[in-house]
Amino acid sequence: KEANDRAVATYGYPRDSLISLNIRKLRAPGSLSDFDDYWKKAYEEGVIFETVHRRADGSFFPVEVSSRRVEVEGAMWCQSIIRDISDRIKTEQNLHFSQQLFDLFLEYSPIFVFVKDAQIRSVYLSRNYEQMLGMPLTEVLGKTMDELFPSEMAKKMIEDDKSVLREGKPCEVVEEFAGKTFVTTKFPIFVEGEAAFVAGFTMDITAQKKMEQSLLEKNLQLQTVIQMLPDLFYFKDMDRRYTIVNKALEDFVGLPAEAILRRHSEDILPAEWANQIRPSDEEALLTGSLV
Numbered sequence: 001k002e003a004n005d006r007a008v009a010t011y012g013y014p015r016d017s018l019i020s021l022n023i024r025k026l027r028a029p030g031s032l033s034d035f036d037d038y039w040k041k042a043y044e045e046g047v048i049f050e051t052v053h054r055r056a057d058g059s060f061f062p063v064e065v066s067s068r069r070v071e072v073e074g075a076m077w078c079q080s081i082i083r084d085i086s087d088r089i090k091t092e093q094n095l096h097f098s099q100q101l102f103d104l105f106l107e108y109s110p111i112f113v114f115v116k117d118a119q120i121r122s123v124y125l126s127r128n129y130e131q132m133l134g135m136p137l138t139e140v141l142g143k144t145m146d147e148l149f150p151s152e153m154a155k156k157m158i159e160d161d162k163s164v165l166r167e168g169k170p171c172e173v174v175e176e177f178a179g180k181t182f183v184t185t186k187f188p189i190f191v192e193g194e195a196a197f198v199a200g201f202t203m204d205i206t207a208q209k210k211m212e213q214s215l216l217e218k219n220l221q222l223q224t225v226i227q228m229l230p231d232l233f234y235f236k237d238m239d240r241r242y243t244i245v246n247k248a249l250e251d252f253v254g255l256p257a258e259a260i261l262r263r264h265s266e267d268i269l270p271a272e273w274a275n276q277i278r279p280s281d282e283e284a285l286l287t288g289s290l291v
């Protein structure tokens with residue numbers, strides 16, 4: 001029997017105590033059910049397995065055991081190389097937790113999330129793509145863009161994705177699909193210094209676009225009404241500069257709108273009129289009341 005310095009330090013027993021200890025005593029109580037099977041395999045063909053060992057202080061730690069039969073001066077012995085795999089197990093647990101978080105994100109994200117490989121095939125997709133594409137994810141994953149989207153749209157997608165991979169830079173695109181408007185941000189995922197995947201997220205901005213269009217139409221209607229007013233009409237900013245003027249005002253001062261906007265009354269009107277207008281402008285700005 002023998003044990004090296006690392007084993008003595010790891011288990012916390014004095015060397016004499018460790019080498020005289022029955023190997024079963026190093027096992028955690030709940031891990032003894034397969035002891036005989038592994039012991040037999042170690043003598044027959046050698047074996048590598050994972051289990052849980054116990055230190056002298058009663059604490060437990062995961063180990064990888066590599067055991068095999070060896071012959072020393074005509075006597076048969078079992079040689080075991082035992083590696084503490086606590087760090088590896090912790091890393092695996094952290095990775096598993098991260099994967100769980102990522103899977104939950106893909107499952108419940110209100111935003112469309114995707115990852116594509118270098119062949120521009122979907123390898124990860126959020127669950128809401130089922131609703132967008134009208135098919136389960138099991139039928140979507142692994143397919144090319146040509147198999148999932150209209151020809152022209154697929155062609156543009158592929159060009160954008162390849163550009164992200166080639167240039168290694170993110171990009172943003174606006175796309176129309178199934179009567180809706182989407183904005184997509186794409187970026188590369190690097191593996192060993194190479195852009196190996198294209199990932200990104202897509203947001204449905206249909207409602208936003210409709211609101212913008214509605215505001216634009218209302219603004220045009222307001223501009224039309226303002227221009228048709230027979231009286232002088234204008235808006236000024238907090239610095240008293242003209243921001244909106246109507247046709248009546250243009251005719252009154254004899255200047256086109258572009259010559260009036262962003263200027264003060266003093267710049268376009270006779271000094272006598274401008275000096276009369278300024279106090280009322282300042283009072284209106286100060287009090288917020290009609291003057």
